[in-house]
Amino acid sequence: GQQVMQIPQYQHVQEGEDFTTYCNSSTTLSNIQWYKQRPGGHPVFLIQLVKSGEVKKQKRLTFQFGEAKKNSSLHITATQTTDVGTYFCAASSGNTGKLIFGQGTTLQVKP
């Protein structure tokens, strides 16, 4: 079945450093969504990418969708302690309602 691979699993950074997580699929995706889950919380939707090569920004966060619509990345510039949490990508390859989540990247930020 469809799988979405996300790397790295964990990332520890010093406050102010940049952070990137990558999401890859072997199949062409209809769209990709990104979520953030704070410790003890639930996943919260951040953004959705639909078009090939799409780039979207939210303040210090930059999201990219690959040209082949098989990979995506989330980049955080100058991390802050409020960025701590697990970032998940989620993707579907059709209109089945089957949104598959990556394993998540857990970000720790040292002040």
Place this chain on the structure above:
Amino acid sequence: ETGVTQTPRHLVMGMTNKKSLKCEQHLGHNAMYWYKQSAKKPLELMFVYSLEERVENNSVPSRFSPECPNSSHLFLHLHTLQPEDSALYLCASSQDGTGNSPLHFGNGTRLTVT
């Protein structure tokens, strides 16, 4: 965010018990989902309901039984569970059931099976 409400927040049950998890959404969405989140595992899709019809059953054991009486309510009935079923069970809703609209999650039910 209080758009999706799950009860109870925590549940401890024995392997012979029968219990139910409840989810209610106040967002006017047409699709609802159950996901399972275990430690060190990705979120696992269990069930999808779109317009109150089950459109996805992701090879979930029969000891988990979903029920969707209307587009605002979703239940997960549990019976004769195993200790490995201990996990965070997350309910979510979305505008439609195509997989192309964002999910809004509830706070989850932390289930422990003893």
